[in-house]
Amino acid sequence: MRAISGLWRWRHNPLCRPTDLAEGWVGLVALLLVVLAAPAAGVLAGGATEDVLQRSVREQHENRHQVRATVIRELDPSPLSVDPEGSVGGELRTRVLARWTASDGTGHSGPVSTRLKDPRPDDRFPLWTDAEGRITARPMDTVTATTHAVLAGFGVTLLTAVLIEGVRRLIVRHMVHHRYVRLDRAWERAGPDWGRTGTGS
Template identity: 50%
Template structure:
């Protein structure tokens, strides 16, 4: 509000330069964008991503089946692979084992899967997710809380990016205005002549 009042009173100031007025309007526009546009960008981004992720969560839960597997033996191939997409650690891994489990239709399945066990032994059980169509092991579906957190963080990120773009544009315009002032000052200095400031110069 103070910026608006000051800008209104400053319109008829005899010391005001054209570039000063432009700079003031740029500052006012930036303030309005900071207050209104940038939060709107974050809100729209957050809601759009939240809706998309909710659909993803729903589809993943429809296409994936949680079952209990029973360890038969360790697998010969012991390379480690990521086990759970919802794990806080990106380096979480499982031990490859031969296990049996039940498919969606109730039939038994046997295969090599990744188990979240440090020292799996025959008879140990663990929970895992499988694809309902192929019955192969897949990562666990995203949960609603994780989807909401991702959407909120994306909203904050979009807001911060919008703020950065507005501030960058404002600084660029102000820099161009300052350069224009310097050029005008140089021309005025050159027009004054080499005797500017001396007593009786120009007489």
């Protein structure tokens, strides 16, 4: 952003080329866009994400129900018995054969992963099911939804700023390329006569 700092100094300088001023203005516009437009885009994206996620939270809480399941017997361990909502390394869970009653009153049974470390028959544990009694994931809470929305807003802000800076660099590179092209053409016109007697050098 050196072009921005030199914009004021160069504006009345007789040595300042039009491309110098243009480069400074491009940098100034890019800076204003990064400061103003990028955060605005992040706020809009975060707000839209928040609305969608909060709507999903309400739908999940309406359609998912927590019931109490009863252990029938413990099953052989499975390498897939990892809690996806646990820690980064994954929390090992115990597989059991259990029975439960859905919110509509129908009875169900089947293999279930539970956090019980030493499950015994008739032990009870919470289980999330849908309206038909099928096992489902725990519904998202409002705090998690807000966290995801904030992260989405930050991501859009950063992506917008990077995009603006990338466009600025492409424009400046294009300007510098044309500057060198004009310099080469001027040198080609003056070069053959450089240093010769009577050429005004």
